[in-house]
Amino acid sequence: MARETRGQRRAKRAAAGKKSGESAKPASANAGSSKAGAAKTGTSKPVSQRARQRQAQVRPGLQPAATQTGRRERRARGTFVKESWAELKKVEWPNRGQVIQGTIVVIIACVIVGVFLYGADQALKPFVRNVLLGQ
Numbered sequence: 001m002a003r004e005t006r007g008q009r010r011a012k013r014a015a016a017g018k019k020s021g022e023s024a025k026p027a028s029a030n031a032g033s034s035k036a037g038a039a040k041t042g043t044s045k046p047v048s049q050r051a052r053q054r055q056a057q058v059r060p061g062l063q064p065a066a067t068q069t070g071r072r073e074r075r076a077r078g079t080f081v082k083e084s085w086a087e088l089k090k091v092e093w094p095n096r097g098q099v100i101q102g103t104i105v106v107i108i109a110c111v112i113v114g115v116f117l118y119g120a121d122q123a124l125k126p127f128v129r130n131v132l133l134g135q
Contacts, residue, residue, distance in 0.1 A: 010048065 004012075094102070129135050 007048070
């Protein structure tokens with residue numbers, strides 16, 4: 001059973017109001033509240049129009065409204081795995097030479113960082129012993 005949209009509910013209320021004779025009431029009955037009177041008499045923007053304008057400001061223009069409801073369409077089981085496998089087939093994997101070259105670069109970078117950290121440790125060791133630890 002599909003749910004009614006806000007516009008459909010408003011249309012039903014408006015039709016029910018016309019049938020019950022609500023529109024036949026004099027305008028002086030609505031004069032108690034300026035906002036309510038203005039909204040009902042149409043002198044200011046209707047609430048639905050303001051709401052649509054606000055939604056247009058908040059909702060990204062490229063994304064359709066139906067995808068913003070939080071609902072997702074049902075997909076068959078295993079679709080994710082099939083799509084992932086198809087994407088993995090498109091990948092251009094490195095050959096053996098590229099893997100060896102990348103491994104060598106990483107090992108050299110690790111050696112350089114290790115040597116730097118060892119040197120910094122040896123240089124700061126006297127400062128830590130004498131000043132910070134007070135030995």
